[in-house]
């Protein structure tokens with residue numbers, strides 16, 4: 001058992017909040033820092049299912065990748081989905097913390113983990129943070145790097161399907177096309193396509209992109225590789241629970257078993 005503030009300090013070391021995007025809503029979103037914590041549930045998103053799981057397991061803290069609330073809410077009532085979920089968490093005295101883009105961007109965060117899984121070398125951020133963030137030089141938005149050899153999309157599909165649970169691989173271009181300089185943006189990375197184009201990548205690995213973003217990639221001769229939003233991030237919440245368990249052996253940290261992808 002430890003108090004919430006001590007867990008928050010650890011989370012800030014794993015995914016420093018100063019590395020979150022400015023538009024994001026990260027950190028402690030509901031809760032009392034002085035409360036004791038014996039159990040933590042990590043998940044990608046707070047839903048009725050993950051809340052049920054937290055309540056049933058006696059978790060006092062949910063670490064959710066996606067923030068709730070994300071946008072400012074003027075009232076917390078059961079009239080909206082966000083309000084209903086927040087109300088339920090608060091009624092059960094469950095604190096909510098979201099590292100979101102801090103976990104995407106940080107030195108050993110989601111994008112860095114994805115880069116390692118496909119064997120990228122010379123890994124750099126697609127958009128490095130400025131020095132005034134006092135962040136390590138290799139943190140920033142997204143990542144890109146070089147594969148040791150030219151690799152076909154088909155071979156990357158095989159690597160990703162083996163290493164990422166729930167992978168639902170989709171791609172632009174021919175599956176025989178070879179790529180070597182690869183950008184990485186977990187989640188809805190289609191919005192950051194221009195960064196990968198600017199970095200001279202010949203492929204970008206992301207969770208999801210729209211039809212029009214796929215067309216834009218095609219027009220710029222960049223292959224988009226999509227594994228699904230859920231698959232591109234959920235493995236990292238398993239990893240976060242494992243890291244919390246190692247750093248706080250007196251607190252039971254578990255990843256949600258009741259989340260799923262769509263399609």
Ligand SMILES: [Zn+2]
Pocket residue numbers: 066186187188229233
């Ligand atoms: Zn996401």
